[in-house]
Amino acid sequence: MAKVVIPKKSCAVNPLKMSQPIGAALAFMGLRGSMPLLHGSQGCTSFGLVLFVRHFKEAIPLQTTAMSEVATVLGGYENVEQAVLNIIKRTKPEIIGIASTGVTETKGDDVNGYIQLIRQNHPELKDFPLVYVSTPDFKDAFQDGWEKAVTRLVEELVEPPANAARRDLTRVNVLPGAHLTPGDIEELRNIIEDFGLEPTFLPDLGGSLDGHIPDDFTPTTIGGVGVDEVATMGDAGWTIAVGAHMRAAAEALQKKTGIPYRLFERLCGLEPNDELIGFLTEISGRPAPAKYRRQRGQLVDAMLDGHFHIGGRKLAIGAEPDLLYDVASFLHEMGAHIEAAVTTTQSPVLEKLPAEEVLIGDLEDLETQAREKGCDLLMTHSHGRQAADRLKIPFHRLGIPMFDRLGAGHKLSVGYRGTRDLIFQVANLLIADREEHHEVTPDKWRNPWGAGPAEGAEEEAGAAIATSLAS
Structure with a gap:
């Protein structure tokens, strides 16, 4: 704790x-x-x-x-x-x-x-x-504003069901947290629809800020969930809330419509996604599609491959509470040590964080702790890039804003696929850093017995191995 x-x-x-x-x-x-x-x-x-x-x-x-x-x-x-x-x-x-x-x-x-x-x-x-x-x-902070806005939208726009006994059990309300990208929302939409369910997201950034080009210019949002769709959310059979800060909105929806909800504090990792798939199987009455069994197997294999590079590494992470908890918990499960954790506001999930302490502070605090603890990787939004340069450690961009790279809206960390991709991104950063500092590149091979790269190094090492095996 x-x-x-x-x-x-x-x-x-x-x-x-x-x-x-x-x-x-x-x-x-x-x-x-x-x-x-x-x-x-x-x-x-x-x-x-x-x-x-x-x-x-x-x-x-x-x-x-x-x-x-x-x-x-x-x-x-x-x-x-x-x-x-x-x-x-x-x-x-x-x-x-x-x-x-x-x-x-x-x-x-x-x-x-x-x-x-x-x-x-x-x-x-x-x-x-x-x-x-x-x-x-x-x-x-940021996620608090999101939480309050979604709660008010529920209170103002959702209409109580005309007949609670005639709910459409194929409809599912989804209240995504502020830490989910448009790409995350689209992934969740696909997963839920593959179980024969009809999801309504509030808010739906996957429809409005996914980077598509409309046929005609409009000064307002070019997609997302309609006011008329929000009004009928009271007719759904279940509500799924993602992130602990969405509990208030889920409770407001339940109070107004009587719809039960299931809160998923995390959707990055093997066990959280097993729970999601199990829940969707239960409420839909359908078995999990074969592709998710395959995706799960791919994630397990990626975890096996990635733990050699992530395990034992010291990480410094700065993010909003729910994003911090989601990513840090999974990387801890991969064997990493969360040595420096900094967030923006109070949240009940902070005590569950797999770290000795978490600071409610700024990027200076994150940089100071990362230096003192000898961290191997820095994870935060784009304003942390200078700190990573000063610390001379790899930098993984996480959260908002991410202005010095393309595709921020499409980054994926939920579901089996998103978790698998996160493993590869983090592990590859650590591998590249190791190659840079140890001069291990495809063109320059280092002798495992300590000698530097030289002409004929591969042949000498092969002879040494053969001699060792013979003895």
Whole structure:
């Protein structure tokens, strides 16, 4: 059981943490025709917009209420009203998700009250979906904002079932955590559909930020789950929640509709995916398709191959709590030692982490611990690349933002295939580092008895082996 430590630093150095409003905005982007709206200054939205554009390499729909100093002091009703009216007039969204920021939370704007006034003053918006979530960025972190946004979407949009006794048992609600990529969501969709089930993801980044090009330009999200689909989630037979921070949304859905849920805190690793496949077999009444038996065998073989290179290595990992727990737990099962673990916010899963302690801190803390513990590999988002250079150890990019590599939205770590791919990525980094430092390359072979590479080294080593065997 890990001990959770909060360093008493006066400031963050090279922050690991991202804010709640950004997490909520990303959750809203998982709905079709959505326009996330940050209630705050223009700078709050600009920084988030740049972060998402660099990570996904896509056009990102994100708007602001553009609060000035005067508006912040006097109250932001007019800014919210004007922003909503302009967005509806110009972009014609299906839903607007509003997330607060630090400046408006400090002032204490009553945004729920603003929405009621907007509906009264503009009767045509009486039934238009306006979903507000309180996400001050001076507390909590990225996955907390995601969690609160999804919970509010459930509370606002899902309709209670007309007849609970007539639920469609082939329908399954899926509440994916903030740590899942669009590629992860697509993998989960394929797995669930292969059991003859019909999944509804909330949010569905796999449909909106998977990098596809639409037929026509739209200023809102170009895919994702529709508001009408969310409304009927109460007719499903089961809910699957992925990540401990999705428990609140699953409980809100159960409270409103009576649908039972199953929470999977992890989906990276052999045992967690065995549990997922077993659960899908149970609720579908179908045996696991043969391809998943084969994929499981491939994962077991990859674990066998990879443990020679991962086992015994010291790792430093910095990520949001659920992503940290998911990846660190699996690599620990592969024989690695989690020597340095840093995260962004409190979570019940942190105590389960296979490490002596976990810090709620920044990338400076991660770098310091990695140096002190002599770690062999650094894992965090792209802002950790300079630390890895200074430490002279390999760097595996993990989480958001990942702006210096392509394909961030398609990285896969769930399911048998995703876990297998993670093994290969990590093991290959460690192998390449070993080759670089020991000069072992395909063109330069090193004598296992300690002599350096030389002409005829292979022949000499072969003769030595033969002599050894003969004696």
